[in-house]
Amino acid sequence: MRAPQHSRVHELSVEEQAIYRELDPARIPRHVAIIMDGNGRWAGKRMLKRFLGHQQGAESVQYVVETASRIDLPWLTLYAFSLENNLRRPRAEVNFLMKLLKSYLVGNVKRMNDNNVRMAYIGRIHELPAEVQDTMQWASEATAKNTGTTLTLALNYGARSELVDAMRATLRDAITESEGDFARLQGLIAEMDECHVSRRLYTAAMPDPDLVVRTSGEQRISNFLLWQIAYAEIFVTDRLWPDFRGIHLLEAIADFQRRERRYGGLGDGFTDEKLAEKLAEHHGAGDTAELVRR
Numbered sequence: 001m002r003a004p005q006h007s008r009v010h011e012l013s014v015e016e017q018a019i020y021r022e023l024d025p026a027r028i029p030r031h032v033a034i035i036m037d038g039n040g041r042w043a044g045k046r047m048l049k050r051f052l053g054h055q056q057g058a059e060s061v062q063y064v065v066e067t068a069s070r071i072d073l074p075w076l077t078l079y080a081f082s083l084e085n086n087l088r089r090p091r092a093e094v095n096f097l098m099k100l101l102k103s104y105l106v107g108n109v110k111r112m113n114d115n116n117v118r119m120a121y122i123g124r125i126h127e128l129p130a131e132v133q134d135t136m137q138w139a140s141e142a143t144a145k146n147t148g149t150t151l152t153l154a155l156n157y158g159a160r161s162e163l164v165d166a167m168r169a170t171l172r173d174a175i176t177e178s179e180g181d182f183a184r185l186q187g188l189i190a191e192m193d194e195c196h197v198s199r200r201l202y203t204a205a206m207p208d209p210d211l212v213v214r215t216s217g218e219q220r221i222s223n224f225l226l227w228q229i230a231y232a233e234i235f236v237t238d239r240l241w242p243d244f245r246g247i248h249l250l251e252a253i254a255d256f257q258r259r260e261r262r263y264g265g266l267g268d269g270f271t272d273e274k275l276a277e278k279l280a281e282h283h284g285a286g287d288t289a290e291l292v293r294r
């Protein structure tokens with residue numbers, strides 16, 4: 001259970017407060033996931049090397065996390081480093097990102113604690129350099145008691161490999177549990193449902209994201225949380241990640257609150273009953289029943 005907290009909304013900037021006032025505090029998403037994109041383009045536009053774009057991107061991370069914590073957003077997940085980044089980017093860039101991550105954690109744990117932020121990670125963490133893993137573990141232990149926003153960094157993360165890892169774990173457990181009894185194994189397989197899969201994902205302890213934000217205008221999901229975002233709203237902004245601030249997170253949430261979420265159902269907007277009411281206003285009840293039937 002989350003400990004009740006004092007509102008920290010007064011800590012938002014004046015501009016942020018103006019947007020926050022328009023929001024319905026009861027409908028702040030539980031979980032926002034962000035695909036941080038555009039660091040390279042930000043640097044290129046300024047004739048700077050790519051690594052300076054990443055460095056600036058790390059600054060944006062802290063601004064956004066602190067705004068999230070001030071509005072008491074329970075879960076914020078950031079796509080910081082994909083499996084594909086690890087495999088396909090030049091080694092020098094990957095090494096730089098690893099160093100940046102380490103220095104980001106070392107430099108910001110105190111601020112995380114000041115903001116009651118708890119740190120977590122998803123991805124094939126065990127494949128990252130040992131000293132980076134050590135720093136990550138230190139940061140998560142140092143912030144473990146915090147009860148505000150959980151900041152999850154997706155590192156060496158790919159949604160398809162997450163699903164592969166989940167399948168392996170599920171099968172391994174079923175085989176162990178069946179103790180060599182083939183009929184029992186078949187029964188366990190037949191019983192498997194969506195909950196079994198969810199429980200095996202890196203995100204087992206989190207709610208699914210309500211809102212996915214992608215910066216830099218690309219309209220792609222890029223192998224991010226494929227299972228978990230089945231019903232998430234997607235918000236794409238042309239703004240490049242190093243220019244993204246807390247105020248832009250609030251704008252994305254405002255946009256989210258203007259949407260109607262249906263989860264495959266009909267929502268409040270357009271049911272046959274609503275149609276009948278609308279038509280009745282125009283035609284009178286007698287004709288309406290006939291029109292709805294058609």
Ligand code: FPP
Pocket residue numbers: 036037038039040041042054055057058061079080081085100101104153241
């Ligand atoms: C995409 O920009 C961003 C990344 C591959 C890495 C994201 C990393 C950070 C925001 C900084 C470090 C993060 C932490 C948590 C310290 P890109 O290089 O793909 O940009 P481009 O598409 O414009 O080339």
